[in-house]
Amino acid sequence: MAVRGIGTAGAVRALLLPLLAGLALVALPAQTAQAASTLTNGGFESDGTGTAVPGGWSEYGDTGASYTEAGGHSGSYRLSHYSSSAYTVETYQYLSGLTNGSYHLTAWVRSGGGQNAAYLALKNCGGSEQRTDLPVSSSGWIRIVVPVSVTNNQCTVSVHSDANAGNWINVDDLTFTSGTTGTSVHGADISSLAKSEAKGGVYRTASGSSGDALTVLRSYGMNYARLKVWVNPADGYNEKSHVLALAKRIKAQGMKLLVDFHYSDTWADPGKQTEPAAWASHSYSQLRTDVYNHTYDVLNALKAQGTTADMVQIGNEINGGLLWPEGSTSNWSQLAGLLDSGYSAAKTVSPSTVVALHLAQGGDLAGTEWWFDNAVAHGVRFDAIGLSYYGYWHGPLSDFQTTLDDAAARYGKPVFVAETAYPFRLDSDDFLVNQIDTTGELVSGYPATTAGQTRWMNDVASIVEAVPNGRGLGVFYWEATWTAVTGNGWDPADASSGNGWENQALFGFDDRALASMSWFGHR
Secondary structure (H helix, E strand, C coil): CCCHCCCCCHHHHHHHHHHHHHHHHCCCCCCCCCCCCCCCCCCCCCCCCCCCCCCCEEEEEEEHEEEEEECCCCCCCCEECCCCCCCCEEEEEEEEECEEEEEEEEEEEEEEECCCEEEEEEECCCCCCEEEEEEEEEEEEEEEEEEEECCCCCEEEEEEEEEECCCCCEEEEEEEEECCCCCCCCEEEECCCCHHHHHHEEEEEECCCCCCHHHHHHCCCCCCEEEEEECCCCCCCCCHHHHHHHHHHHHHHEEEEEEEEEECCCEEEECCCEHHHHHHCCCCCHHHHHHHHHHCCCCCCCHCCCCCCEEEEEEECCEEECEEECCCCCHHHHHHHHHHHHHHHHHCCCCCCEEEEEEECCCHHHHHHHHHHHHHCCCCCCCCEECCCCCCCCCCCHHHHHHHHHHHHHHHHCEEEEEEECCCCCCCCCCCCCCCCHHHHHCCCCCHHHHHHHHHHHHHHHHHHCHHHCCCEEEEEECCCCCCCCCCCCCCCCCCCCCCHHCCCCCCCCCEHHHHHHHHHHE
């Protein structure tokens, strides 16, 4: 009976939970565990299954809802929180005699979702309490971290659930070690902004005051902006001049800049990598020169106006290569040459600019390894790896974490989420059906609400933060400003085309900043 993370012992205990929970309401708080300077029994292996209070730990609240059972992450047992009625419980351990400094808690977790709150916390450490919510993952284990600064030689490690009837979590393999964690990139793609404003788009604060979209985003903590570059698009937007103008505004806000080269006149992605019309008749040798010149031209112009790019993508979602057919993955030597041209141009303009390679399908471990193994074998140079990860298309969060962690370790490079997003509602604000518009398309545990959007972004950011050895850079939200504005549709060649993404922007249908912008404040 392993359904929903509940083992056999949990099923037996469920018969006693109402009585135990009732007794907990009148019982004295559980006694404090013996203080220690290291975490005791973090793998819950000391007592076997069905243990009400694991060795080294204490409990408070509806204590019948906290117990050990079979089915650990790496060992035989795990900690579970579950009850057939609503419950609030904390399983905690007090550490003392610590040397003041930076520490972080690491744990492997699963959750069926639905709780009012389910999180790991470090508290009573001398500063503010630090928390990380448990992502919703009913099958695969996910590693999360919680950093803290200890200033009073002590700290309490807490596993907390405020849950509704039938909600459950599993926690295992906790460690408390020195060193901090965090992410440096809290960004968004805002490529749609210039055209939106030109077509009458308006952006407002949460209270309704009109304002500059960049100022609003920055006020919530956004610190990095991503802009795509097309060569000669039909609508005249997202080319060099508009990128230069928007870059000035981005840098004026104190943000960093990522330039995303598509090497096309329109969208480039795993399904299409169409050569710019002006390059269509060029030989492979000439295309290498085209890539170098175009990359150098845009980046050097940015540098000349004092807005040097901090990061550059050589291609967008290039799972199948770029500049088809010459740069397809069916001819890796030619693809490598094109990528090398872009890298060389970027480094010639600014040696400090980070050059990233970007794939889609962030939950595809085998595909990511195949691609980057080939890139490395062909001598392709790069500084960072970016992955698109849309949970409704690219698999569960646990697969995403596995892929991200593997990319960082296997290639020894920092990693980041180049694109992700989530809907805050399912209906449309224009005539075009949205990309995600039914509940059946949603990720389980993440509703199409502002709260669901916020939760998704924080949980994705928590997974990036947990990449070992500090190699998780952060996250870019895709198209935060692409609200429904007539004339700013998806097709640059068709002014009447609609927008299928406005329900995944970070501004609502009333043009006001959504509360989900708070994710920019993630560690």
